[in-house]
Amino acid sequence: MITDGAGRLLLVRKAGTTAFMQPGGKPESGESAAATLIRELAEEIGVRVTEDDLTSLGEFVAPAANEPGFRVVADVFRVDIGSQQPVTDAEIEAHRWVDATDSADIEIAPLAAAYFLPTV
Structure with a gap:
């Protein structure tokens, strides 16, 4: 969970x-949730963080956005990216800063919509 x-x-x-969903991804063999997030943020949006920049928010479950009939089980962290600006890379085609009022015109993944967008 990255906020501006x-x-x-x-x-x-x-x-x-x-x-649209939070940046992140699946762990590689033997990789911790924090290490996965650190790697995925660098690959997907060019943001470099350390474990000290992460605050665990816990595990959350929601229907998978892009795989009907499946659920996503996510270890979620609040991440401080400082003054870094995200740049789309790897498999990411777009990024967007949203709040509850301007998100009506895009499809939001169930995990973000249910747990994080309302708290922004």
Whole structure:
């Protein structure tokens, strides 16, 4: 969960999909949730963080946005990216800063919509 100074939530959309979601991804063999996030943020949006920049928010479960009939189980962290600006890379096609009022015109993944967008 990355927010900016205006309280907006950073969401990304993978190529070939329609839903915007938090940046992140699946762990590689033996990788911790924190290490996965650190690697995925660098790969997907060019943001470099350390474990000291992460605050665990816990594990959350929601329907998967891009895989009907499946659920996503996510270890979620609040991340301080300082003054870094995200740049789309790897499989990410778009990124967008959103809040509850300007998110009506895009599809938001169930995990972000249910747990994080309302709190922004």
